[in-house]
Amino acid sequence: MLTIEKYSFGVGDRFAHQAKAQLAGCLQAINEGVEVVPVWNKSHREHTTIGSDPESVRRAADEAVAALGWRKSHYVDADHINMGNVEGFLPHSDFFTIDVADGIGATPEGSAVTDFVAAHPELVGSLSIPGIEQPFESTEGYVMDVATKYIQAVKDAGQIYRHILDRKSGAPFVPEVSMDETDLPQTPPELLIILAALADEGIPLQTIAPKFTGRFNKGVDYVGDVSQFEKEFNDDLAVIAFAIEKYGLPANLKLSVHSGSDKFSIYAPIHRALKRTGAGLHLKTAGTTWLEEIIGLAEADGEGLVLAKDIYAEAIANVEALCAPYAAVIDIDRERLPAATEVREWSSAQLVAAIRHVPECPEFNAHMRQLLHVGYKIAAQMGDRYLDLLERCEETIAKNVTLNLYDRHIVPLFLGR
Ligand SMILES: [Zn+2]
Secondary structure, eight states: OOOOOSEEEEEEOTTSOOHHHHHHHHHHHHHTTOOOEEEEEEEHHHHHHHTOOHHHHHHHHHHHHHHHTOOSOOEEEEEEEOTTTOGGGTTTOSEEEEEOGGGTTOOOOTTHHHHHHHHOGGGSEEEOOTTOSSOEEEOHHHHHHHHHHHHHHHHHHHHHHHHHHHHTTTOOOEEEEEOOSSSSOOOHHHHHHHHHHHHHTTOOOOEEEOOOSSBOOTTSOOBSOHHHHHHHHHHHHHHHHHHHHHHOOOTTOEEEETTOTTOGGGHHHHHHHHHHHOOOEEEEOSHHHHHHHHHHHHHHOHHHHHHHHHHHHHHHHTHHHHHGGGGGGOOOOGGGSOOHHHHHTOOHHHHHHHHSSOTTSTTOOHHHHHHHHTTHHHHHHHTHHHHHHHHHTHHHHHHHHHHIIIIIIIIIIIIOO
């Protein structure tokens, strides 16, 4: 059994060049007295778009750890895997995000639902959960409805978990179950029922990624009712603590917030909740580091700036195709995207100000930023031209990557400043 630390941070590194700069952010946190361990995550979708393989993530992570003398743990996450694509990740990953969103709403097999309801009479009636003011009022019909919606997803998670367990033949790993890539958020009472079912499957779950209320658009701030989010987040923490006791789930089970980068307006509520309860957190980021690469290229001026502008020009020329797969997680107003010819005339400082995530900066353009977020395929297609400039502009890029992760993410989330 591999037990993940209380605070962990999912770092995405699409082109496998920023692991050291990312780890430098975690080192800074150690110096400030807080341990946040890095988990390098990359999904099958990202590997396919970029043309990389899971082994490259492990290599970049281990090299960064050795180069910086990092003595704490680090992990490599097979992000959003399923039975169809887990194979290539097995030798290289020690953290598996088992994505069962496709099973949500699927017709359950046999008597799975009635068996679950019969086995869990404690879920029916008035449920008092320490930390939640109002008891949940639940009926057998409600438990039946929730189980009908989620039981197949839970069974899928069990099947994938046992497959990984078997194929890892004794090598320890951290299992996460994710349900975030679906249409509706899971409410705290639904989360309790899901956790009871996951415990029945025998999955020693260490992190769970529900879908939260509100919009978690790529690369930009949270959009939604922050006070509603705060209430649900706190209720979810109470539900998890309760489920650990009641169903024997691992004591370190914690919430995982996906698309968690750049959600500045919910970091203070999250920090307050962690402080108050002592709960842990896993927060997953992916594209924020790729955006810092573009910012670093633009800031380097010269060829770096030209490359950043070329990427934008290609992105705006292919806006439909780039946005289609991400329609549910971006909100781009095409009218607010400046023409490529206009951007060509911009200085380094102008381009940097438009895409660096400082929402109060008048030049900041969330539409450009979201478009570039989903435009990493363009850089991948540029091949060596992109990678060579990443290396030549390493200094400005690394500075931006570290500052972004530390100042904008780790400090407000874990240090509360
Ligand atoms: Zn996710």
